[in-house]
Amino acid sequence: MPFMSVKFSLQKRVKLAQGLWMLYWVSVIMGILVFSLGIFFKIELRKRSELMDNNESHLVPNLLILVGMLACGANAFGGKVCHDSLDPIKFAKWKPMLKPYLLMCCGFNVLLLMTALLCFLMQFAVYLTLAEGLKNGIKFYKDTDTPGRCFMKRTLDMTQIEFRCCGNNNFRDWFEVQWISNRYLDMSNDEVKDRVLSNVEGKYLMDSVPFSCCNPGSPRPCIQHHLTNNSAHYDYDHRIEELNIWTRGCREALFSYYSSMMNSIGVLVIITILLEVGYMAGLKYLSTALETMADPENPECESEGWLLEKGVKETFAELLTKLKTLGKINQVEEGGDAQEGLNIPLKPSGSQSEVRTETGTILL
Known part of the structure; x- marks a missing residue:
């Protein structure tokens, strides 16, 4: 049915x-x-x-x-x-x-x-590729003269502006890397030299972020340098200045x-x-x-349509039978190929032949 x-x-x-x-x-x-x-x-x-x-x-x-x-x-x-x-x-x-x-x-x-x-x-x-990629992007932000990284600064700045984010996890990621190239540092300045010499790896680290982290909705001019130093700016407290820079990380x-x-x-x-x-x-x-259709030449006649010609169980049983038959056919073909590979001639029944050896004669 x-x-x-x-x-x-x-x-x-x-x-x-x-x-x-x-x-x-x-x-x-x-x-x-x-x-x-x-x-x-x-x-x-x-x-x-x-x-x-x-x-x-x-x-x-x-x-x-x-x-x-x-x-x-x-x-x-x-x-x-x-x-x-x-x-x-x-x-x-x-x-x-x-x-x-x-x-x-x-x-x-x-x-x-x-x-x-x-x-x-x-x-x-x-998520994982963004986490690692943004980490490297911040690390190579300053390498605008290095082939393959020339546009890293532009890409990261445009991303921070477009998605209103800063850093990888947050803006403090910029504090852990030197994001200003040495070519733009005045090494004759005592403050710059002291900051470089005070770091074990000789990096110029500071509590600052790029301009692209600035929030244009801030009521005051953007503060991007000395972010954690309240005394460096008038009427400033970095713990409550949420509108100054974006606090959301770019990975998120x-x-x-x-x-x-x-x-x-x-x-x-x-x-x-x-x-x-x-x-x-x-x-x-x-x-x-x-x-x-009972009469294909008569379009007015009724007909019957279905999803499966037989029941679900019968259809699956028939499908399994076909798969088993196909497997047996493949085994027979493999066996036939193996027998052909051996190519052993068979002796008709009722006939005998002799095989002479050093020890005697054997009848086959």
């Missing part, structure tokens, strides 16, 4: 075909959206690639671009099949392709599911930005999977309803 069988009249078949045709083209638009989001995500990662420790995070946008292109092609084909399904001559051309197409859609849904899972699971990898700000993007894309891919499953079921109903 067919699984989930439904009776179809001409009117129901027409409505099903038209509805599937419209929904398939909606899926084409969703495929374009997934493709566009993959391109956008890749561009956003490229823009700040200097602040990332590796390129592993590009796996997600590359998959999004791939599945977006496949979704456009597969759904456009499904829409064309639904459009031609009510014309017997045109549908006869597509009929042999329906089973491979449905199998391909199953594989495509598995790929979509993997992409959605990666959108959620790869967020931890993005960037991770929040990328994780929200990846979560949104993952939800969109899951919705696409649900729609694809619905389209497959609808196309299966439509194809079986057209195949079971």
Whole structure:
């Protein structure tokens, strides 16, 4: 007995075909959206690639671009099949392709599911690569004359301005590195020399941050030097001056930005999977309803459509039987190949032959 069988009249078949045709083209638009989001995500990662420790995070946008292109092609084909399904001559051309197409859609849904899972699971990898990349970015901030790091200062400054953040974890990360190049330090100044000599590694460390950490909403001019020295500025207390500079770390700000993007894309891919499953079921109903028409020349006749030709248990049992049969066939073929490799001639029964040895004659 067919699984989930439904009776179809001409009117129901027409409505099903038209509805599937419209929904398939909606899926084409969703495929374009997934493709566009993959391109956008890749561009956003490229823009700040200097602040990332590796390129592993590009796996997600590359998959999004791939599945977006496949979704456009597969759904456009499904829409064309639904459009031609009510014309017997045109549908006869597509009929042999329906089973491979449905199998391909199953594989495509598995790929979509993997992409959605990666959108959620790869967020931890993005967090780690941001942590290490921002740490190195702050360390190489001053190396504007070093090849490969010339634009690190500009990238980090623009990131801090755009995301309203400062440092890796917070603004105090700038206190632990020398972010001013030696070429801009007056080594004849006693204060500068004392600060350099007082450090074990000979670095010029101070409680200051770059200008990009300044908050433009501050009511007073930005204080970026001697941040922890209250006596260095009039009417200043660094413990309550929250509006002076950004207190949020760039790792938290960037991770929040990328994780929200990846979560949104993952939800969109899951919705696409649900729609694809619905389209497959609808196309299966439509194809079986057209195949079971009692009189194909009379479009007014009723027909029956189903998802599975047999019950769920019978279908799985038949599938397992086919797999076991296929395994036995492979074993027989391997055994036959091995016997051919030995190439041992067999002696007909009832005949004998002699083999002479040093000890005597043996009859075979």
